[in-house]
Amino acid sequence: MPTPKTLRLHAFGLDHLALEDIVLGPLGPSDVHVRFHAASLNYRDLMVVRGEYNPKLQMPRIPGSDAAGEVLAVGPAVTTLKPGDRVASLFFQDWRDGPIQNATGKSALGGPIDGVFATERILPASGLIRIPDSLTYEQAATLPCAALTAWNALVERGGLFAGQTVLTLGTGGVSLFALQFASAMGARVIATSSSDEKLVRAQALGASATVNYRANPQWDQEVQALTNKRGVDHVVEVGGAGTLPLSLKAVTPGGKVYVIGVLSGKGATIDPTPILAKSVQVHGIYVGSRGMFERMLAAIEANRIQPVIDRVFPLADYRAAFEHMANGAHFGKIVLDLAM
Ligand SMILES: NC(=O)c1ccc[n+]([C@@H]2O[C@H](COP(=O)([O-])OP(=O)(O)OC[C@H]3O[C@@H](n4cnc5c(N)ncnc54)[C@H](OP(=O)(O)O)[C@@H]3O)[C@@H](O)[C@H]2O)c1
Known part of the structure; x- marks a missing residue:
């Protein structure tokens, strides 16, 4: 058996991320020993490594929230999983269902607790979810966040x-899943990107209209024109400071804006006027619970949704994978192959 390996961050910056051996702790009664076959990168992981996510992050820290693999062994109290089962990690190890709680955030993999950029880990059974046979490990590893x-x-x-x-912004992981879910449900999707070539690919995935936000810095006006000046019902707002004001202009009165990401920066001063004048529903979204994951898997299976994987990097090439994400050239998800 090869020695289990992990990525470990010792200080902020890609230079301080290292591929090392991992010594696994004892298997507790409610624990599961998993061999992970694939993991996926999220923009958050890049922020964690750069020190932009939590400047007070405890070191050393194993990054990564998303991985999929097989169960090797279970503790004596585990009844929900058995050796050989195919599983994915849950971003929040401790959020079953219902509304988010104060403590939920403390159970996030690859932030406050060690994550899953590792070939093997021991995790509580409650922090893993069974995946359908129709998904490869690489595909399943794109789902948790x-x-x-x-x-x-x-x-x-x-x-x-x-x-x-x-309305979806850009063609990263969250936005392409939003595009796929929305088109599977019969919604009309307007997708934006900085690249015309990526917009063609977004159309192939189901977008019915597209806007190049780089060529059209006032892209909200394009979106209004595409909706006969009505505005969109939902905005999947991953841009943050630089895009939120325009998202509020692009949404229809009474529509919903999901505040998710900070790709264009944090710390914005937002004018509340359009929110109140248009009665916009602004929702903060923080990943999701196990119950939501179960319902999402049912929809993915029923609609045969294929996660969009941009590139797969061997774990040993983790640096190239992070740099690929930082360059923003990707379309969809970047995956790490954990076979060593
Ligand atoms: N709240 C939560 O629970 C949660 C969960 C997941 C992610 N997030 C956040 O959501 C954001 C997206 O995450 P991700 O993992 O999907 O990122 P990602 O895969 O790295 O997406 C990057 C893409 O976003 C687009 N983009 C960059 N700047 C943009 C801008 N100013 N306007 C519009 N699009 C822009 C670019 O697409 P084009 O190349 O097509 O222009 C870029 O390729 C991040 O801020 C992340 O931290 C939050």
Whole structure:
């Protein structure tokens, strides 16, 4: 058996991320020993490594929230999983269902607790979810953060229904899952990107209209024109400071804006006027619960949704994978192959 390996962050910066041996702790009664086959990167992981996510992060820390693999062994009290089962990690190790709690955030993998950029880990059974046979490990590894966030926003919180219009920003992980979920539900999707080539690919995935936000810095006006000046029903707002004001202009009166990301920066001063004048529903979204994950998997299976994987990097090439994300050239998810 090869020695289990992990990525470990010793100080902020890619230079301080190292591929090392991992010594696994004892298997507790409610624990599961998992061999992970694939993991996926989220923009959050890049922020964690750069020190932009939590400047007070405890070191050393194993990054990563998203991985999928097989169960090797279970503790004596585990009844829900058995050796050989195929599983994915839950972003929040401790959020079963219902509304988010004060303590939920403290159970997030790859932040306050060690994550899953590792070939093997011991995790509580409650922190893993069984995955359908129809998904490869690479596909399943894309789901715990990006897909669940998009699902939580549009479906769980948003109550999206067929015929509504959804605006997605850029073509990263969260946005493409939002596009796929929305088009599977019969919604009309307007997708934005900085690249015309990526917009063609977004159309192939189901977007019915597209806007290049780099060529059209006032892209909200394009979105208004595409909706006959009505505005969209839902905005999957991953941009943050630089995009939120325009998202508030692009949404229809009474529509929903899901505040998810900070790709264009944090710390904005937001004018509340359009929110009140248009009665916009602004929802903060923080990934999702196990219950939401179960419902999302059912929808992925029923609609045969194929996660969009941009590139797969061997774990040993982790640096190239992080740099690929930092360059923003990707379309969809970046995956790490954990086979060593
Ligand atoms: N709240 C939560 O629970 C939660 C969960 C997941 C992610 N997030 C956050 O959501 C954001 C997206 O995460 P991700 O993992 O999907 O990122 P990602 O895969 O790295 O997406 C990057 C893409 O976003 C687009 N983008 C960058 N700047 C943009 C801008 N100013 N306007 C519009 N699009 C822009 C670019 O697309 P083009 O190349 O097409 O232009 C870029 O390729 C991040 O801020 C992340 O931290 C939050």
